[in-house]
Amino acid sequence: xxxFLLLFSFVGSFATATAQKTTERDYYLVKVYHCNTPQQIxxxxxxxxxxxxxxxxxxxxxxxxxxxxxxxxxxxxxxxxVWIPLLSLDQLARIEHQxxxxxxxxxxxxxxxxxxxxxxxxxxxxxxxxxAFSFHKKxxxxxxxxxxxxxVYEFRSYESSTENLHLRKVHMFNQGGEIDLFKKLDFNxxxxxxxxxxxxxxxxxxxxxxxxxxxRDAHWNSxxxxxxxxxMSSLPVYSNTVSKHVVxxxxxxxxxxx
Numbered sequence: 001x002x003x004f005l006l007l008f009s010f011v012g013s014f015a016t017a018t019a020q021k022t023t024e025r026d027y028y029l030v031k032v033y034h035c036n037t038p039q040q041i042x043x044x045x046x047x048x049x050x051x052x053x054x055x056x057x058x059x060x061x062x063x064x065x066x067x068x069x070x071x072x073x074x075x076x077x078x079x080x081x082v083w084i085p086l087l088s089l090d091q092l093a094r095i096e097h098q099x100x101x102x103x104x105x106x107x108x109x110x111x112x113x114x115x116x117x118x119x120x121x122x123x124x125x126x127x128x129x130x131x132a133f134s135f136h137k138k139x140x141x142x143x144x145x146x147x148x149x150x151x152v153y154e155f156r157s158y159e160s161s162t163e164n165l166h167l168r169k170v171h172m173f174n175q176g177g178e179i180d181l182f183k184k185l186d187f188n189x190x191x192x193x194x195x196x197x198x199x200x201x202x203x204x205x206x207x208x209x210x211x212x213x214x215x216r217d218a219h220w221n222s223x224x225x226x227x228x229x230x231x232m233s234s235l236p237v238y239s240n241t242v243s244k245h246v247v248x249x250x251x252x253x254x255x256x257x258x
């Protein structure tokens with residue numbers, strides 16, 4: 001009997017440890033809505049505030065970020081980026097399971113149906129899933145400045161030619177000291193994530209925040225001229241780790257909680 005009690009105790013402890021382990025590091029789901037018109041963007045913003053974000057709250061997501069690229073005014077492909085922080089992949093599975101239970105014949109609001117005249121609210125949804133970096137396991141909502149309409153959110157994606165080079169770039173952020181340098185220079189990073197599901201892999205993504213565009217430019221100037229960056233970027237182990245980088249400068253949407 002003692003043997004069985006010990007066995008059950010061990011199994012219970014292992015299960016608890018496993019459950020806790022799933023929450024040690026965040027996962028980030030990014031959904032990019034691609035649209036043609038400002039009217040579509042407005043419709044998606046209303047959908048986020050009234051339907052999708054409350055749905056995510058009911059399923060354990062405390063905060064959701066929503067952002068509009070500054071280039072939307074002149075771009076043919078107008079975008080709205082939704083950033084959803086998750087505690088675990090199990091949470092994502094539960095959310096998708098709940099979403100899959102929606103009846104498309106009666107619960108149209110949450111599913112964003114086409115209008116009566118056939119007009120669609122967006123052209124396509126681009127999705128990527130990332131795992132938080134080991135040196136920045138949790139997202140950060142606090143900023144060193146008070147948010148305002150002038151605040152700039154910078155979303156970056158660094159693509160690599162091979163998985164080896166990709167992991168070297170991730171290493172550069174973690175053990176190499178790039179995250180520490182961002183902290184030192186007060187970049188107000190929200191998250192860093194290694195993409196594990198997406199269309200442009202291998203790549204990593206991250207997002208930083210600034211008071212305004214001038215503040216953003218000043219920060220990057222300080223970064224490029226810092227001795228730490230010059231030292232780490234000159235190391236042969238980190239050479240040619242990025243084959244393409246994408247920079248999206250954004251402002252917070254009216255529905256954003258960041």
